Amino acid sequence: MIGAFTQAGLCDTALYLFQQIQKEGIEPDLTSIVCIMKACGCVAALEQGKIIHGYVIKRGFEMDVHVGSALICMYVSCGRLDDGVDVFEGLQAHNVVVFNAMITGFAKNNNFSLALKTYSAMEGCECKPNRVTYLSLLTTCSNLGLVKDGCDLGVYVIKRGFEMDVHVCSALICMYASCGSLDDGVFEVLQARNVVVFNAMITGFAKNNNFSLALKTYSAMEGCECKPNGVTYLSLLTACSNLGLVKEGCDLFKSMKEHVNLLGLDHYNTLVDIFGHAGLLLYSEDLLETIPFQANPVGWLSLLSSC
Known part of the structure; x- marks a missing residue:
């Protein structure tokens, strides 16, 4: 029950159930502790997490890698990275889960040098990185x-055979796009092909106005x-808006209308934006009057901005 509530994001309820366990004199096991640590991190319940950490030490569980990684994640989620490092250094064994917890912690705090240092230590321990890494x-x-570091990682992604992993490929594409160094050669190297990867490429080119x-x-x-979805069309429409491509934007919107289930408020508002940027304010107003959604402050603010 604690695990289910934690997974569902109802972490306060999970914490309440853990308190009930203690009141009834039931000794929590490793699984309970790992789950409740996740719940503490979810709601940043640092004091509760510290109490459970004390219980972990008392029961001699602190050397367990699963408990250790859960403790690291809890401290990182509560903004206590130093405490997470102390837990990491206190563990006798380090596996991919523990290394990933530390790397993710440094990554969340935008400390790439320490994340990379931990990654190097991982390689030194002959512990193979995985998708999460x-x-x-x-x-x-x-x-x-960080273009250079990202490109270096891209080499390892392909070397380690992750070019077939859609999530890693999407992250790599997004990295190139964010650094402004995305070209169609990237797509040729990566072998994963699904709507997520295609959308990452399209969004990347759209961000770079290509x-x-x-x-x-x-x-x-x-x-x-591979069927386009709502994200595909929104990225293309956004590119049309940024570049002032009215005809192309209208053509895309027409092709979308054949798939009514894909149309959302964001797509209409982007078309409003396209008209607004081109100075076609009456078109924007007419579209806003006929959009099949009631409350739409974003669309009207867009028109006001264009005026």
Whole structure:
């Protein structure tokens, strides 16, 4: 029950149930402790987490790698990275879960040098990185605009055979896009092909105002019989808005209307933006009057800004 409530994000209820366990004199086991640590991190219940950490030491569980990684994650989530480092250094054994907890902690705090140092230590222990390792590192490179480090990681991603992993490929594409060094050559190297990867490429080109490559990727998507979704069209429409491509934006919107279930308020508002940027204010107003959604302050603010 504690695990289920934690997984569902109802962490306060999970903490309440853990207190009930203690009141009834039931000794929590390793599974209970790992779950409740996650719950403490979820709601930043640092004091409760410290109490449970004390119980962990009392029961002699502090050397367990699963408990250790849960403690690290709890301290990181509560903004106490130093305490997480102390737990990490106190563990006698380190596996991929513990290393990932530390790397993710440094990544969340945008401390790439320490994240990379931990990654190097991981390699030195002959502990193979996994998907979570590369997702954390690539996301940090993306956030901090570290092109060289991100490119170096890209080499390892391919070397380790993660070019087939859609999540890692998407993170790598997003990193290149955020650093402004995305070209269609990246897509040729990566072998994973699904709507998530295609959308990452299209969004990346859209962010870099390269509509021709975004459209080329969209065409390749259809050639692979991979159906576009709402995110695909929103990225393309955003590119049209940024570049002032009214005709192209209208054509895309028309093609979307064949799939009514894909149309959302964001798509209408982006078309409002396209008209607004081109000075076609009456078109924006007419569209806002006919949008099949009631409350739409974003759309009207967009028109006001265009005026």
